[in-house]
Amino acid sequence: MEVGFLGLGIMGKGMSMNLLKHGFKVTVWNRTLSKCDELVALGASIGETPAAVVKKCKFTIAMLSDPPAALSVVFDKDGVLETIGSGKGYIDMSTVDHPTSTKISEAIASKGGHFLEAPVSGSKKPAEDGQLIILAAGEKALYEEITPAFDVMGKKTFFLGQVGNGAKMKLVVNMIMGSMVNAFSEGLVLAGKSGLDPHTLLDVLSLGAIANPMFGGKGPAMIQGNYSPAFPLKHQQKDMRLALALGDENAVSMPVAAAANEAFKKARSMGLGDLDFSAVFETVKDLQH
Numbered sequence: 001m002e003v004g005f006l007g008l009g010i011m012g013k014g015m016s017m018n019l020l021k022h023g024f025k026v027t028v029w030n031r032t033l034s035k036c037d038e039l040v041a042l043g044a045s046i047g048e049t050p051a052a053v054v055k056k057c058k059f060t061i062a063m064l065s066d067p068p069a070a071l072s073v074v075f076d077k078d079g080v081l082e083t084i085g086s087g088k089g090y091i092d093m094s095t096v097d098h099p100t101s102t103k104i105s106e107a108i109a110s111k112g113g114h115f116l117e118a119p120v121s122g123s124k125k126p127a128e129d130g131q132l133i134i135l136a137a138g139e140k141a142l143y144e145e146i147t148p149a150f151d152v153m154g155k156k157t158f159f160l161g162q163v164g165n166g167a168k169m170k171l172v173v174n175m176i177m178g179s180m181v182n183a184f185s186e187g188l189v190l191a192g193k194s195g196l197d198p199h200t201l202l203d204v205l206s207l208g209a210i211a212n213p214m215f216g217g218k219g220p221a222m223i224q225g226n227y228s229p230a231f232p233l234k235h236q237q238k239d240m241r242l243a244l245a246l247g248d249e250n251a252v253s254m255p256v257a258a259a260a261n262e263a264f265k266k267a268r269s270m271g272l273g274d275l276d277f278s279a280v281f282e283t284v285k286d287l288q289h
């Protein structure tokens with residue numbers, strides 16, 4: 001199966017490598033073209049532009065940072081819209097809001113092409129290990145055709161119906177995660193300041209009803225101040241912003257998420273946007289001075 005892949009950031013790199021390893025023929029494009037080199041060394045071809053990739057491949061997957069990036073790759077010069085058409089499928093796995101996804105879907109359909117949104121839950125390591133949770137929505141026939149690729153990239157795929165539902169589900173999940181990491185950060189600071197060993201807190205948490213892979217995975221590195229990025233903080237703040245907009249649209253009051261968003265904004269203003277989202281811990285520590 002021949003697939004195109006647009007966007008070789010932290011996630012796209014791991015996902016496209018998995019496709020290559022499992023025998024897919026992959027044609028890659030990245031805005032910063034040098035990021036294609038590692039994939040080419042593993043057997044991928046390069047497309048000079050998104051349009052060139054779509055022209056060559058029946059299916060093209062995108063994994064881009066945010067709504068402006070997702071829209072630019074489709075609508076700008078040399079973009080997907082120039083060559084998409086009947087018999088071709090475009091699968092956007094970026095985390096965006098549902099208006100962005102709908103706009104892309106309608107544009108692709110107007111050219112006779114097929115569209116699926118498929119944002120993912122999981123991070124750098126699950127992307128590398130093919131263990132993502134894929135939240136697909138859109139054209140069912142395209143979903144069925146692209147399932148072999150999803151099976152390689154993910155451990156479970158949900159088909160959620162019409163375009164927009166995948167985006168919404170992803171934003172709800174990340175809103176919860178963004179609030180959780182803030183509560184966790186406050187707990188670590190409170191433990192330390194009140195004379196407890198934060199490592200013991202991790203042990204206690206790991207045995208109880210609120211144990212989860214995020215506390216266990218991020219906690220030790222946070223205590224050491226190590227925020228090597230698996231999920232960049234700037235993207236987590238984007239997800240909080242988009243989830244709050246979804247709350248706005250549906251008149252859902254979310255004071256906890258709003259406070260968490262403020263902490264991520266503060267972290268960005270402190271220059272922490274490219275670090276892991278767990279670096280929001282630094283803003284909680286900063287409040288104590």
Ligand SMILES: NC(=O)c1ccc[n+]([C@@H]2O[C@H](COP(=O)([O-])OP(=O)(O)OC[C@H]3O[C@@H](n4cnc5c(N)ncnc54)[C@H](OP(=O)(O)O)[C@@H]3O)[C@@H](O)[C@H]2O)c1
Pocket residue numbers: 006007008009010011012030031032035063064065066068069072073093094095096120121122123124230231232235236
């Ligand atoms: N990392 C995670 O744990 C994780 C987990 C689940 C979902 N996600 C979501 O997956 C998406 C990708 O995340 P990531 O962690 O891989 O991010 P990343 O490492 O920052 O990569 C972002 C990608 O988007 C490209 N890009 C940015 N602006 C662009 C533009 N205007 N035009 C074209 N390309 C552009 C970048 O190209 P350059 O290389 O040229 O900058 C890069 O390929 C995001 O929507 C994120 O929210 C991430």
